[in-house]
Amino acid sequence: MEEQEEILSSNFHSSPDEGQYENVLRPKNLKEYIGQEKVKDSLSVFVRAAKIRCEPMEHVLIYGPPGLGKTTLAHVISNEMQANIKVTSGPAIERAGDLISILTGLSDSDILFIDEIHRLNKIIEEVLYPAMEDYAVDIVIGKGPSAKSLRIDLPKFTLIGATTRISDISSPMRDRFGIMHSLDFYSDKEMEKILSRSATIINLKIDNESVSILAKRSRRTPRIANRLLKRVGDFALVYNEGQVTKEVTEDSLQRIGIDEKGLDDSDRRYIETLLDKFEGGPVGVETISASSGIERNTIEEVIEPYLLQMGLIKRTPKGRVASLRLFELYGLANSQNKSRGEEG
Numbered sequence: 099m100e101e102q103e104e105i106l107s108s109n110f111h112s113s114p115d116e117g118q119y120e121n122v123l124r125p126k127n128l129k130e131y132i133g134q135e136k137v138k139d140s141l142s143v144f145v146r147a148a149k150i151r152c153e154p155m156e157h158v159l160i161y162g163p164p165g166l167g168k169t170t171l172a173h174v175i176s177n178e179m180q181a182n183i184k185v186t187s188g189p190a191i192e193r194a195g196d197l198i199s200i201l202t203g204l205s206d207s208d209i210l211f212i213d214e215i216h217r218l219n220k221i222i223e224e225v226l227y228p229a230m231e232d233y234a235v236d237i238v239i240g241k242g243p244s245a246k247s248l249r250i251d252l253p254k255f256t257l258i259g260a261t262t263r264i265s266d267i268s269s270p271m272r273d274r275f276g277i278m279h280s281l282d283f284y285s286d287k288e289m290e291k292i293l294s295r296s297a298t299i300i301n302l303k304i305d306n307e308s309v310s311i312l313a314k315r316s317r318r319t320p321r322i323a324n325r326l327l328k329r330v331g332d333f334a335l336v337y338n339e340g341q342v343t344k345e346v347t348e349d350s351l352q353r354i355g356i357d358e359k360g361l362d363d364s365d366r367r368y369i370e371t372l373l374d375k376f377e378g379g380p381v382g383v384e385t386i387s388a389s390s391g392i393e394r395n396t397i398e399e400v401i402e403p404y405l406l407q408m409g410l411i412k413r414t415p416k417g418r419v420a421s422l423r424l425f426e427l428y429g430l431a432n433s434q435n436k437s438r439g440e441e442g
Contacts, residue, residue, distance in 0.1 A: 123296045123324050124170045126177050132295065133288040133320075134167065137279045141171075144277060145178045154207045155179060156276030157230055157257040159215075161264040163403040165321030166281040168260035172211040175258060183209040188217030194225045198235050198250075206253040215259035216266035223271050230257055230274045262399050283407050284320065289313035292320050293327055297342075302331045304342035311347050315360040317404045329354060359408070364392055368401050372411070372420050373428060380417035 125131040128138050128145075148155040158175065160168045169185075176183035184200065191197050191212075204210060212218070218226070228234050233252045259275065261267060272278070284292070290313045297304045304327075312330065316323035333350040334342040355363050371390040372379055387394045392401070402418075405411045410424040 119328060120321065120324060123299055125174060128174055128178060130295075131167070131171070131174055132291045133284045134171075134281055137171070137281065140277075140279065141175065141178075145175065148179065154181070154209075154254050154256045157259075157274060158277045158279070159259045159261070159264075159267075159272065159275035160279050160281060161261045162281035163283070163319070164262055164399060165319040166283065167320055168281060169211070169213060170320075171281075172209070172258045172260065175256075176209045176211075179207070179209070179256075181207045181209050181256070183211055185211045185213070188212060188214040191218060191222055194222055197222050197225050198237065201229055201235060201252050201255075202250065204253050204255045207255070208253065209256045209258055211258045211260070213260045214262075215271075216261040216263045218271075220268075223268060226257070227270065227274065283318035283404075285318070286310075286313050289316055289318060289320070289323055293323050296324050296327055300328075300331070302327065302334075302342060303340060304331075305344065307344045308342045308347040311344065311351070315351060315356055315358065317360045318407065319404075326351070326356070360404070364396065365401055365405065368392060368397065368405075369410070369420075369424065369428070372418060373424070378420035378425065380414055380419045382417045386418060 128142055131138060144155055155175065158172075160171055162168065172185075173183060182205065184204065186200060191200070200210065225235060228236060229252055233254050234249050235252060236247055236249050239246050239248055257275075259267075264272075264280075290309050293304075293309050293312055293316075296302075297309070308330070312323060312326055316326055330342055330347050330350045331340075333353075334340055334346045338346050351357075357366075361369075367390050368386065371386055372381065375389055376385075383394055383397055386392075387397055402411065402413075406413070410421055410427070412419045412421055
């Protein structure tokens with residue numbers, strides 16, 4: 099169902115209110131930020147060093163699956179550096195002039211955050227190169243033999259880029275980031291801390307058992323956890339005077355189609371396609387997309403990262419393969435899968 103896919107799609111914002119809800123729950127500094135301990139330890143050093151030198155931080159690239167906190171981390175860095183942050187995205191910057199306008203509007207020590215930076219086109223990337231290295235941009239005035247190149251100096255700023263597809267960023271672009279960090283999926287304990295913190299902020303009455311259930315079904319992703327918390331809170335408000343109990347939580351999750359492993363209808367459709375139509379694989383992602391009716395981007399960016407993390411599928415040179423664990427989970431036996439499951 100569409101509602102189920104929306105809730106577990108980490109890229110989805112159902113309304114302006116949904117985005118505002120997420121902004122309220124975002125931590126403001128590294129101390130409030132739960133999880134990603136190695137990343138936080140490194141960033142705390144880089145922030146302090148930049149402050150001691152009275153300089154902006156080096157450019158930062160943050161990558162990982164959707165919903166793990168890349169945008170939140172950019173705002174945290176901004177707060178820690180006591181710097182203004184301007185936010186845009188790769189798809190929003192359509193022309194070189196758009197980027198030049200943004201860059202010339204920055205002030206000293208400002209932070210420019212570009213989400214989905216892998217979607218910048220090559221021409222715009224080339225404008226960024228001198229901006230990142232020399233704090234300057236080159237513009238061409240006029241055409242033909244009379245054209246002149248003019249260099250405009252920029253204030254010293256920090257570029258923070260976020261991407262779900264690090265491999266789609268060109269090497270010249272990656273090399274210009276001094277700091278690169280990968281965000282990993284969260285542990286169940288970290289998810290419980292995030293949910294408890296969020297519940298406190300929105301004044302939601304919830305017991306520890308419900309927090310534990312939500313943590314296990316949130317795909318180890320804070321954005322999804324907070325979204326499920328809100329949905330369960332809605333059910334509790336209507337059916338249990340706002341009190342979230344184990345019974346309310348389990349009933350709510352069942353009604354919106356999320357099972358004990360945090361899988362929704364899209365995940366199950368993917369798995370059933372892999373197991374039933376292709377006997378566990380190997381099978382290419384395009385074939386799975388065509389057979390299941392799920393968009394390739396959704397498969398690669400939302401469904402597969404979690405299934406890989408759970409050890410339910412494998413990506414091999416020949417295609418996607420169901421793991422032995424997935425066959426056992428669905429009560430199926432397939433001797434051929436033993437050899438296929440070990441490839442790649």
